[in-house]
Amino acid sequence: MNFQITKKFPSNEEYNELFESVGWGNRDNKKIDQIREYNVFAVSVYLKDKIIGMARVVGDGCYYTVYDVVVHKDFQGQGIGAILMNSIVDWYKEIEDDDTYLYLGASYNREKFYEKFGFVSRPYGHIGAGMKYDPEFKKSMTMHC
Numbered sequence: 001m002n003f004q005i006t007k008k009f010p011s012n013e014e015y016n017e018l019f020e021s022v023g024w025g026n027r028d029n030k031k032i033d034q035i036r037e038y039n040v041f042a043v044s045v046y047l048k049d050k051i052i053g054m055a056r057v058v059g060d061g062c063y064y065t066v067y068d069v070v071v072h073k074d075f076q077g078q079g080i081g082a083i084l085m086n087s088i089v090d091w092y093k094e095i096e097d098d099d100t101y102l103y104l105g106a107s108y109n110r111e112k113f114y115e116k117f118g119f120v121s122r123p124y125g126h127i128g129a130g131m132k133y134d135p136e137f138k139k140s141m142t143m144h145c
Contacts, residue, residue, distance in 0.1 A: 009042035014051040021073045043087040055084040066104035085117045
């Protein structure tokens with residue numbers, strides 16, 4: 001297929017279309033505009049005029065984190081995720097130095113996909129586990145024990 005790759009964040013409507021296609025719901029325009037503001041890099045993939053994938057990076061000049069690697073449900077398994085990740089890795093290689101770091105939080109059981117692009121699962125050696133703030137999770141786990 002003839003995919004168009006653009007180094008830009010999608011429109012609010014396109015963003016929600018992708019999220020809804022994979023069951024992630026949607027966000028209001030104000031929140032999407034705020035998300036767009038904090039990106040340092042974004043890539044979108046289109047087939048004709050239809051968005052079929054996107055990914056983005058947030059960063060502060062030293063630490064960068066990959067977010068929202070999402071491929072429309074109708075186009076999964078066709079290499080779109082690889083296009084997105086290769087675009088991010090290529091971008092990062094251009095800015096990488098001894099004091100920059102690129103992270104991501106893989107969804108459960110998706111770690112193998114990201115390993116193909118040079119990411120390692122944490123904990124790894126002296127690096128601790130990636131973590132998410134979720135105080136209710138521990139409470140719900142103790143209720144069931």
